[in-house]
Amino acid sequence: MVNYFNEFANLCFERFGNRVKYWITFNNPWAHAKVWHTYDTKWRGKQKGLVGISLSGxxxxxxxxxxxxxxxxxxxxxxxxxxxxxxxxxxxxxxxxxxxxxxxxxxxxxxxxxxxxxxxxxxxxxxxxxxxxxxxxxxxxxxxxxxxxxxxxxxxxxxxxxxxxxxxxxxxxxxxxxxxxxxxxxxxxxxxxxxxxxxxxxxxxxxxxxxxxxxxxxxxxxxxxxxxxxxxxxxxxxxLTSHMEMVTEVVVPTVCTLCILLSAVFLMFLLRRHN
Missing domain, CATH: 3.20.20.80 (Glycosidases)
Incomplete structure (x- = not known):
């Protein structure tokens, strides 16, 4: 099956490569590398295109x-x-x-x-x-x-x-x-x-x-x-790195919330003492 797909891809490169410059071998793949090598060795020098793959995640x-x-x-x-x-x-x-x-x-x-x-x-x-x-x-x-x-x-x-x-x-x-x-x-x-x-x-x-x-x-x-x-x-x-994202998106808001709550408690304490 890999060889059949490679032959199909090679035909596409031959017929459409003068116009198509971005190729995706598979959307959610099961075979890929052979086609990339075919393009790299036979067509890239003439057509100046790129070959990639599309993965779900x-x-x-x-x-x-x-x-x-x-x-x-x-x-x-x-x-x-x-x-x-x-x-x-x-x-x-x-x-x-x-x-x-x-x-x-x-x-x-x-x-x-x-x-x-x-x-x-x-x-x-x-x-x-x-x-x-x-x-x-x-x-x-x-x-x-x-x-x-x-x-x-x-x-x-x-x-x-x-x-x-x-x-x-x-x-x-x-x-x-x-x-x-x-x-x-x-x-x-x-x-x-x-x-x-x-x-x-x-x-x-x-x-x-x-x-x-x-x-x-x-x-x-x-x-x-x-x-x-x-x-x-x-x-x-x-x-950002994952760690920094966690700091900005989780830790910082949490700390800010705690600071607000502590400030409110401290203010209530001062008001009670004043009264």
Whole structure:
């Protein structure tokens, strides 16, 4: 199948490459590197185009930011999601956490080898670096907490391998679809994760949007307008590290609130003493 797809892509490069300069091999992929090499060796010099890939990725935020297990579970959520495909392309191999967890689960099942395939040295070098830009499809966010799943024959899957549970905040805006909550700050954190993990690649947002909340007989798009506005504003903010984001978005408001409350209590104490 890889060879068939490569032949199809090569025909597209030949017929349309004089006009098309940005190519996405897959939107949510299952084969990619061979086509990048075909373009790189046969067409790039003449056509001066770029070949990338589009990966879906939701953000995972720890339920408890002071709990190391939740922090690690949130990291696994993103690595098992976007990292599954992005890390081999940028670093040459699957995320280490995927290799560790799936390897351990496979051993608990009594399997002799991991259910996660192993790259040969040749495959690692062949796949690594096959991305001129990264397309990102992003829609929503989940809170993540640690949850242990028991492994047994026939019971393990991609979802149980991760040892985590996904939660949503009831205060998040009601979705038009049951899985899609508007969480704009998660988009920014995902972009910062990609910037840090993959050495600041060129990014194109290839998918983003939201379903309408109610049935309409006339134009009523306020929900969608607000969604796009909020997500675009998060994308336009200056990049920060995750730690600094947490300081500005969580710690600072909390400290300010505590200062206001303490000031109010102190003022009441002074007024009572004065009276």
């Amino acid at each position: 939701d953000w995972g935020e720890p339920v408890d930011i002071s709990n190391q297990k939740d922090i690690e579970a949130a990291e696994r959520y993103v690595q098992f999601y976007m990292g599954w495909f992005a890390t081999p392309i940028f670093h040459g191999d699957y995320p280490q956490v995927m290799k560790d967890f799936i390897g351990r689960k496979s051993a608990q099942q009594g399997l002799g080898t991991s259910r996660l395939p192993t790259f040969s040295s040749q495959e690692k070098s062949y796949v690594k670096g096959t991305c001129d830009f990264l397309g990102i499809g992003h829609f929503t966010t989940r809170y993540i907490t640690q949850k242990n799943y028991q492994s047994g024959r026939g019971s393990s899957s991609y979802f149980t391998d991760r040892d985590l549970a996904e939660l949503v905040d009831p205060r998040w805006p009601d979705p038009g679809s049951e899985w899609l909550y508007a969480v704009p700050w998660g988009f920014r954190r995902l972009l910062n994760f990609v910037k840090a993990q993959y050495k600041n690649p060129m990014i194109y947002v290839t998918e983003n949007g939201v379903s309408e909340k109610i049935m309409c007989t006339e134009l009523c798009d306020d929900w969608r307008i607000q969604y796009y506005k909020d997500y675009t504003n998060e994308m336009l903010k200056d990049p």
